[in-house]
Amino acid sequence: MGFQIRFLTLPDGYPATVKDQWSFFETANAAQQAGLIRAAEGGEGVRIEIRSISPSHALDPGRLLQTATTSGWRVAMGSGSSAIAADIYTMQGGDGGGADPESQKLPQLACMRKGPNIAAMMRAIAMIQKNDPPESFDLPGGSFVIGLLNSPELFTDALWLQPETGDSKDLWIVPYHTVISNFPLMRAYRAADFCTYVRPIADKWKILEKPMLSVKRAKGSRQGSTGAPSPP
Amino acid sequence: MAKICVPFMNDKQKKELWCWAAVAANVYNSALQLDSTAKKEQCAVVQAVVQAAVGSDPCTVPDNFNDTDTADEGLNVLGMRDGRPDDSSLTIDFLVGELTFVNTSDPEGEPVCAEILWDDNATHFVAVSGVNPTNKTVFVEDPYLGPGNTVEYRFQQFLDHYGAKDPKSLRPARRGTVKTFQKVKRAPGP
Numbered sequence: 001m002g003f004q005i006r007f008l009t010l011p012d013g014y015p016a017t018v019k020d021q022w023s024f025f026e027t028a029n030a031a032q033q034a035g036l037i038r039a040a041e042g043g044e045g046v047r048i049e050i051r052s053i054s055p056s057h058a059l060d061p062g063r064l065l066q067t068a069t070t071s072g073w074r075v076a077m078g079s080g081s082s083a084i085a086a087d088i089y090t091m092q093g094g095d096g097g098g099a100d101p102e103s104q105k106l107p108q109l110a111c112m113r114k115g116p117n118i119a120a121m122m123r124a125i126a127m128i129q130k131n132d133p134p135e136s137f138d139l140p141g142g143s144f145v146i147g148l149l150n151s152p153e154l155f156t157d158a159l160w161l162q163p164e165t166g167d168s169k170d171l172w173i174v175p176y177h178t179v180i181s182n183f184p185l186m187r188a189y190r191a192a193d194f195c196t197y198v199r200p201i202a203d204k205w206k207i208l209e210k211p212m213l214s215v216k217r218a219k220g221s222r223q224g225s226t227g228a229p230s231p232p
Numbered sequence: 233m234a235k236i237c238v239p240f241m242n243d244k245q246k247k248e249l250w251c252w253a254a255v256a257a258n259v260y261n262s263a264l265q266l267d268s269t270a271k272k273e274q275c276a277v278v279q280a281v282v283q284a285a286v287g288s289d290p291c292t293v294p295d296n297f298n299d300t301d302t303a304d305e306g307l308n309v310l311g312m313r314d315g316r317p318d319d320s321s322l323t324i325d326f327l328v329g330e331l332t333f334v335n336t337s338d339p340e341g342e343p344v345c346a347e348i349l350w351d352d353n354a355t356h357f358v359a360v361s362g363v364n365p366t367n368k369t370v371f372v373e374d375p376y377l378g379p380g381n382t383v384e385y386r387f388q389q390f391l392d393h394y395g396a397k398d399p400k401s402l403r404p405a406r407r408g409t410v411k412t413f414q415k416v417k418r419a420p421g422p
Contacts, residue, residue: 024367026235027384052396054351054407071396089393110389115381152395152408153354155248155376179248179376181295201248204298208353213411214302214317 003139005128005146005161007047010073014088014107015040018075021109022086028112032084035077040086045077046125049147050087051160055202058154061195065160065171072110074148076122083119087111117157117177121148124159124176124186136187137174142166153205154198155179161188236331237362237371238262238341244378246274247298253277254375255345255357256306259416262343263312272310280309303345303357304414317347317412324387327363327370330415343373345414348394351407356395360413363387 018040022033039045051068060067076085089110125146131137144161151158157177163169173194175185183197240262245254253274261271275291281301284290290297307313331341348356361382362371368387372394377383385394396408 024386025369025384026364026367027382055354056352089389108389109386110393111383111385113381113383115377116379117377117381150396152356152376153350153352177377179245181248202352204249204300205352205354208300211349211353211355212300212302213349213355214304214347214414 003131003141003144005125005144006164008049008145008147009042010040010047010075010088011107014073015042017088017107017109018086024109025086025112027114028084028086032078032082032114036075036084036086039077040075045075046122046146048074048076048159050074050150051147052150053154055151055153055205058151058195058198058202059206061192064173064191064195065162068149071150072107076118079122079126080119083122084112084114085118085121087113120176120185121157121159124174127186128159128161128174128188139172139188140166140168140170142168144172149173151198154201156183156198158194233328233365235362235364235371236328236341238331238343240343240359240361240373242359242361242373242375242377242379242381243274245375247294249298249300250274250278251375252301252303252357253281253306255303255359256310256312258373258375259307259343259345259359260310260312263418277306277309281305300355302355303347307345307414307416312416312418314342314415314417317414319412321413322391322410324363324365324368324370326413327360328365331360331363340418342416342418345416346372346390346394346410347412347414349407349409349411350396358394 019037049070050072052071053068057067072087072089074085074087078084087110088107091106091108128137142163143165144163147160149158149160156175158173158175161172171191172188174188180197242258245251256277257272257274264270275294278290278297304313304317327344330344333341344360346358346360359373360370361373369384370387370390372383372385391410393408394410
């Protein structure tokens with residue numbers, strides 16, 4: 001059984017969001033804007049769901065994606081210096097409350113990205129699709145859904161591969177950018193192995209009793225001068 | 233009004249928790265001439281803050297100093313902190329004022345540093361090198377991403393969900409919230 005990856009389809013309303021809101025941004029040129037719209041509508045390019053994990057999630061690799069929250073979608077196209085991506089965040093409509101918050105979710109084009117980071121993401125996807133080099137992507141046969149693992153506190157950008165057919169139920173993670181020393185990129189890791197690399201950063205944050213924020217110790221700031229309570 | 237921006241060299245942070253030092257060094261180095269030999273290394277910023285003994289300092293054994301701090305402390309030791317971090321100035325107008333070229337005693341616009349709170353007590357620091365007041369977007373220089381990766385954000389999304397969007401979080405959300413902007417002044421002598 002061969003190995004293949006599948007891009008999900010954007011939820012209803014999301015392609016229209018790209019089409020309607022790209023004009024807020026000047027990062028994309030006309031050709032890139034047209035390409036992003038085509039990609040959002042299912043054409044050439046990629047559409048990946050963004051799932052976010054907190055540092056504490058890295059301490060429980062067996063439930064990495066189960067504990068992750070879906071925070072939006074990324075649409076991307078191109079390669080090298082022409083690679084570009086648009087992130088669509090799912091916003092709460094109205095006041096964010098109501099009887100059925102799910103029905104009030106609204107997509108909004110939050111940011112546009114280009115540069116080596118997005119080029120690396122596109123290169124990683126291409127390498128996975130080609131299974132090249134095979135020793136880096138020794139994945140079991142079957143079909144995998146691909147998405148983006150968002151873990152900003154862990155300073156690592158990665159793709160997740162979740163099996164939807166085949167015998168394996170293992171989640172695979174392919175990091176493509178990090179500041180963690182001695183963390184080889186562009187290869188598939190099992191979730192537990194991935195967490196081994198990012199766990200020291202999670203542990204670093206965990207030992208802090210409070211976040212290190214300048215506003216808490218700025219004597220001349222509003223908080224410092226009035227004695228108002230510190231932010232959370 | 234068109235985009236307002238300042239030149240910025242966004243070197244990648246050298247250690248996992250040195251975003252604060254990287255932003256401070258990047259702000260300093262961006263104010264120098266391209267061929268200047270006075271560039272500051274991130275480890276030198278860390279050393280200036282922690283005052284470690286020579287020989288066991290951040291440039292010699294960086295792993296021993298892989299700790300978080302704040303960008304305003306880094307700017308302070310570089311002589312570039314302009315006032316204190318301020319959470320009452322989280323506006324487009326503030327960014328326009330700081331980034332705008334002024335032909336007086338402040339001959340060029342300056343970048344602005346932003347302090348971000350994430351989950352599990354994690355914090356992060358970035359610089360804003362540009363703003364488009366018409367479209368209400370900002371251009372963010374993140375030392376985690378490094379050079380050539382300027383991200384254009386809708387301003388409100390930048391304030392509320394930088395780097396991570398928690399679907400249940402509304403301001404004052406915890407994750408990805410910009411807490412303060414820090415003004416920068418030109419360093420003496422560069």
